[in-house]
Amino acid sequence: AQTVTQSQPEMSVQEAETVTLSCTYDTSESNYYLFWYKQPPSRQMILVIRQEAYKQQNATENRFSVNFQKAAKSFSLKISDSQLGDTAMYFCAFMKGSQTGANNLFFGTGTRLTVIP
């Protein structure tokens, strides 16, 4: 079974500063995908960034980047130049890399991030 752990229930950061959200996972799969989703107060779950496990290079999307440590099964999200609109719940998620269907997502419990003006 796959488990995803987010050990920080809540975090805060000053506007324009950098913050890192942690995520660890447990799996016996060798091929998989990792995601960070953002859920603002509007409740829509928005995909922020994703990482393929077979890629050594860390994924980046504008101000968002990940630190993927496959051996340590760690997948942290770094948000640079934090903006007020970044205030949201952030969920780490895991997907097996099976080629035969089953793109099920396994989510962590989330980290509530507040950006302080």
Next chain:
Amino acid sequence: ETGVTQTPRHLVMGMTNKKSLKCEQHLGHNAMYWYKQSAKKPLELMFVYSLEERVENNSVPSRFSPECPNSSHLFLHLHTLQPEDSALYLCASSQDRLYNQPQHFGDGTRLSIL
């Protein structure tokens, strides 16, 4: 415009009522999902439909009954719910069920059981 629309946004119902949640996706996707989001718990996958066929049912009680009449619409029929069923119910869709296909979510229906 999210591409995945859920109605109603909020629903309050008694334990003996029957109601339905609706999800519609405008993305041309072939797979749709129902998730339950409870406070301080990971999102729980409830049901998965692929090409209008139910392909997964994750031990969900029979008081929840899904329906997928076509690839654009997904319903969750509710009857004789329990207080612990109060949660945010999220619908999602993806192009198909192949690996690496990202899921697109709606805004959810906040369900409260009295």
